[in-house]
Amino acid sequence: MAAAPIAELGFLEETEAWRLVSSQFPSKCGGRPAWLGEAGVPGPTEIQCGVCGKPLVFLLQVYAPCPGSFHRTIFIFCCRDAKCHGAGENRCFKVFRNQLPRRNDTYSYNPPPENAPPDGATCPSFQLKCGTRLCRVCGCLGPQKCSRCHNVNYCSKEHQLMDWKVQHKNVCSEHFDPSSIVLADHKILFPEYEIITEPEELESDSASLEEDNEAGGEKDISVLEETFNGATLNEKELEAMARHESKEDAVFNNFKKRIAAEPEQILRYCKGGDPLWISAQNVPKQNDIPNCLCGAKRIFEFQVMPQLLNHLQVDSLTESIDWGTLAIFTCSDNCNAEKQYLIEFLWKQDVVDSAT
């Protein structure tokens, strides 16, 4: 059996604002997107919930260069309305991939400075270097201007109205300088963190073998392997089934066991590997993952873990945004996403009640 690629685990860390700006090439969660390429930043019609039609908000981005793409970032957006997050529903998410060569018009050829910039800029900028204006609420492309002052931009009527009520009606004037006031909290962005990664350390094979022998799980495995040939069960899960656990329990227990060593992980990056499923139900088959627009197959790249929900302040007494895991599949050819943000695919797997 070929060794599976080692997963990089992602963790949240509080950090200074300057580390999360575009020129630092961050992986980050919450706040506003730190766009990579300035060309083709997606606009309101693209960053829209496929269920309710409202603008999506930024969830997270992962900086993941790969051979042939010096700079490469994957962005995920999601709907703020819990009602849109039904079981198995993925239209309330949008995923974009963008990349840039090392030599480009926006960023230095050299790595970004390790120190805070002298001006200590902490106020988010709502204008790209090329002059493109961003929405003052969500940080996405903002083609609409305040018609009175022409000084602030929005992605949509929805966000303009939101800003008007919370702040802009008090400051809107011809001479209004948007950088002169502290930005209002519109309460729709998720809390902002840096995402740092480290390789997953697996228990050594010999240790796990001993453990499994103690549990006496050797019988019947070949039979089960035949039965579930081609399914997503790994050896451990098959062994667990030989111990008369249900398939659902086996998958869920494997999930719990795997994350127990690093319970704070909010992301698992394992390009070309397999997602760690939380449930045996709603596992995508090959043809559930649509090909990239270029025609190439999409492969698994990383997954967002349910632990992230604990940090998003989405708990409510009635309904909240929820998922078991979000698996991101991207173009296996890593086709050219220069000067554009290409749509990639997200598969949502929910927690099955019986397993919890």
Ligand SMILES: [Zn+2]
């Ligand atoms: Zn929605």
Ligand SMILES: [Zn+2]
């Ligand atoms: Zn907006």
Ligand SMILES: [Zn+2]
């Ligand atoms: Zn105005």
Ligand SMILES: [Zn+2]
């Ligand atoms: Zn492609």
